[in-house]
Structure formats: structure tokens, C-alpha cells
Amino acid sequence: MTGELTYRPVGPSDAPWVADLITACHPDDPWDPAALRHRWQTSRPQWWHDRVVLFTGGRAVGVAEAEHPPWDHDPDRNGSLWWFVLPTAAETADRFLEEMERRLREAGTGRLLASCREDDHHLRAPMEAAGYRMERTERVWELDLVGGRERLVAMAEASRRRMRDQGIRLLTMGEETDPQLWPKLTRLQNETEADIPSSHPFHPRSEQEVRAFFQDPRVRPDRVWLARAGNELAAISFLTFPERGPSWTGYTACGRAFRGRGIARAVKMETLAQAIALGVDRVRTANDAANAPILHINETLGYRPVPGWLEYLRLL
Ligand SMILES: CC(C)(COP(=O)(O)OP(=O)(O)OC[C@H]1O[C@@H](n2cnc3c(N)ncnc32)[C@H](O)[C@@H]1OP(=O)(O)O)[C@@H](O)C(=O)NCCC(=O)NCCS
Numbered sequence: 044m045t046g047e048l049t050y051r052p053v054g055p056s057d058a059p060w061v062a063d064l065i066t067a068c069h070p071d072d073p074w075d076p077a078a079l080r081h082r083w084q085t086s087r088p089q090w091w092h093d094r095v096v097l098f099t100g101g102r103a104v105g106v107a108e109a110e111h112p113p114w115d116h117d118p119d120r121n122g123s124l125w126w127f128v129l130p131t132a133a134e135t136a137d138r139f140l141e142e143m144e145r146r147l148r149e150a151g152t153g154r155l156l157a158s159c160r161e162d163d164h165h166l167r168a169p170m171e172a173a174g175y176r177m178e179r180t181e182r183v184w185e186l187d188l189v190g191g192r193e194r195l196v197a198m199a200e201a202s203r204r205r206m207r208d209q210g211i212r213l214l215t216m217g218e219e220t221d222p223q224l225w226p227k228l229t230r231l232q233n234e235t236e237a238d239i240p241s242s243h244p245f246h247p248r249s250e251q252e253v254r255a256f257f258q259d260p261r262v263r264p265d266r267v268w269l270a271r272a273g274n275e276l277a278a279i280s281f282l283t284f285p286e287r288g289p290s291w292t293g294y295t296a297c298g299r300a301f302r303g304r305g306i307a308r309a310v311k312m313e314t315l316a317q318a319i320a321l322g323v324d325r326v327r328t329a330n331d332a333a334n335a336p337i338l339h340i341n342e343t344l345g346y347r348p349v350p351g352w353l354e355y356l357r358l359l
Contacts, residue, residue, distance in 0.1 A: 048138055049098045055083045061096060064103050068127040069160060071349075075285035077260040085255040089113050091150050097128070097139045104132035107143050111152055112246050121243055122152030126159060126166060133165035140169050148359045155357045156242055162350040175355035178242050180332040184346035185289070188319050188326060191345050198344070199316035202309035211272055211306060213313055216257070217265035227276040229253045235296035240333040242354060261285045262293060268313040270306045277301040280310035282318055282326060290318060292328040295337065308340050315344070
């Protein structure tokens with residue numbers, strides 16, 4: 044397939060067909076239309092966003108999402124790109140990449156961090172040919188909740204005992220009555236997100252953004268697990284429950300003052316035990332390859348690797 048390429052901006056109302064297109068790029072990881080719509084409706088305010096679908100011969104064959112923070116918050120001018128192209132349209136990838144680079148450069152980007160899946164060789168090849176350097180890797184893993192059922196339920200029970208012994212209370216967000224929940228969750232989110240190994244500078248989230256994050260249609264308050272130490276919020280873990288595609292861990296985090304006591308493991312075990320009780324057969328999670336404690340937890344739970352994500356750097 045060759046010919047003229049055209050680019051069309053897309054937004055929340057396009058989410059259903061764009062989710063289908065992303066799904067066609069990676070059929071083993073279907074995208075949920077409602078989740079994509081929510082992602083685009085709640086993009087970080089004040090940031091620059093550019094979402095583009097690539098067409099050739101009248102057919103949509105690729106999707107890209109580019110963004111950058113306000114430049115006065117980021118003197119190095121980091122922009123990011125996340126992109127997909129159907130393998131059957133691989134020959135369009137180099138021109139699509141050039142077009143997205145042009146847009147990011149025009150928007151003032153100095154350092155471009157571009158992500159693709161590790162088995163997307165048709166996207167890696169043009170990036171490597173253009174001199175991109177691999178900067179980070181994100182491991183993606185899957186846990187079989189059917190084969191691991193008994194072992195995981197026993198691990199959850201052991202974690203519960205350990206939390207009882209330490210006076211840590213495990214409960215869901217739906218059960219939580221603390222009127223200060225959102226300010227506490229915002230503090231926990233910002234303190235812990237800053238500790239995730241990343242090539243991007245950390246930009247704290249407002250309480251409004253944190254609330255929006257939990258309004259994702261795949262997230263349910265009765266399936267978000269919290270750990271409390273007295274009046275303090277110590278940790279959180281939750282799984283997403285999309286209408287299509289696998290359940291993923293949305294986030295697992297433990298406040299700095301509470302680490303190393305098995306609390307993150309305990310909240311995560313509650314999410315897995317609940318998923319088992321709901322009949323979910325497998326769950327996925329994604330972790331930066333340099334995030335040693337969470338990689339260790341996931342290894343001991345029996346997660347097995349599936350294709351991960353690569354982040355490449357190019358100075359524009
Ligand atoms: C990752 C995180 C959730 C762990 O919280 P925690 O409450 O300290 O975790 P736990 O105490 O339950 O378990 C940590 C485990 O990792 C192990 N560990 C800690 N540091 C480690 C390291 N550098 N290398 C290997 N293992 C390590 C601990 O020994 C423990 O293992 P064990 O359960 O077999 O004894 C916490 O560090 C955090 O919030 N980080 C920032 C947010 C984040 O990265 N979230 C996960 C990815 S999205």
C-alpha cells in the first residue's frame with residue numbers, strides 16, 4: 044500500500060472507532076472505547092495535546108497522541124509521542140513519524156520521548172533509522188488467576204494477617220467515610236508518582252485531576268483498595284474492569300513513611316482476591332523495568348511477561 048497520507052485530528056467523540064483501530068494494531072490487548080473517551084476528556088488541562096489519525100487510500104491505518112506540559116514548567120521542553128500503525132500499513136510509519144515530529148517541533152519540543160510496543164518492529168525500525176536512542180523499557184505482565192487461584196487466595200489471607208498484626212485496616216474506597224479522603228489521596232498520588240522511575244520530569248496533579256482519574260469508567264469505588272494506618276492513608280491498589288480487554292492494575296502505591304511493611308503487597312492481594320471472586324480469569328500490569336520493589340512483588344505473585352513497551356529519545 045502506497046500513496047498519499049492524510050492526517051485527521053480526533054477527539055473524545057471519535058473514541059469508539061479509534062479504540063477499534065488501536066485494537067486492530069494489537070488484537071491481544073483490546074482497547075475499551077469508554078476508557079479512551081475518558082482519557083481524552085480528562086487530559087491534563089494547560090498541556091498541549093495533539094491526537095491524530097493517519098489515513099491512506101481512504102482507510103485509517105495509524106493513531107498518534109502527542110503532548111507536552113506548559114514550557115514554563117519544563118525548561119528541557121520534553122514532549123511525548125505514543126503511536127500505533129497497522130502492520131499491514133508498515134510502509135507509512137516513517138512518514139507518520141516525520142509528521143508527528145514536525146508537529147511536536149513546531150510546538151517547541153526539545154526532547155522527544157516516543158513510545159511503542161516492543162514487538163512493533165515496523166515502528167522501531169524508522170525510529171532507530173532516524174537516530175532515536177532507547178531510553179527506558181516498561182515490562183508488561185499477565186497473571187493467570189485460574190491456575191493460581193488457591194496459591195493467590197492463601198497469599199491474600201497471609202497478607203491480611205500481617206496487616207491485622209500491624210493495626211493496618213484494609214477497606215475499599217466505597218467503604219471509606221473520611222471527608223479528607225481526596226486531599227489525602229492527592230498527597231499520596233503525588234508523593235508516590237514522583238518515585239516511579241521515569242525519563243519525564245514529574246508534574247504534580249491537582250485534587251481535581253486525581254478525582255477525574257478515579258472517574259474512569261473502568262474504575263469502581265467498591266473495587267479500589269485502601270490501607271489505613273489510624274487516620275492516615277498508607278497505600279492504594281486497584282484493578283480496572285473494562286467492557287472489553289483484560290483487567291489491568293490501575294495503580295499500586297504506598298506512602299514513603301509506610302514502605303517495607305508488606306502494605307503494598309496486601310492492598311494488591313485484595314484486588315486479586317476480589318477479581319478471583321468475581322470470576323476474572325487473568326489480569327495485567329505494567330512496570331518500569333527499573334522499579335525494583337514492584338517488579339519483585341509481581342515476580343513473587345507469579346506474573347509472566349507479555350510484550351512490553353519501549354521509550355525512545357530523540358533530541359529535536
Ligand atoms: C512499589 C511500592 C508500591 C512498594 O511499596 P511497599 O509497601 O514498600 O511494598 P511491600 O512492603 O509490600 O513490598 C516490597 C517488596 O519489595 C522488596 N523490595 C524493596 N526494595 C527492593 C529492591 N530495591 N529490590 C528488590 N526488592 C525490593 C521488599 O523486600 C518486599 O519484598 P517481600 O514482600 O518479598 O518482603 C512503593 O515503593 C511505591 O509506592 N513506589 C512508588 C509508586 C510505584 O512505583 N508504584 C508501582 C508501579 S505503578
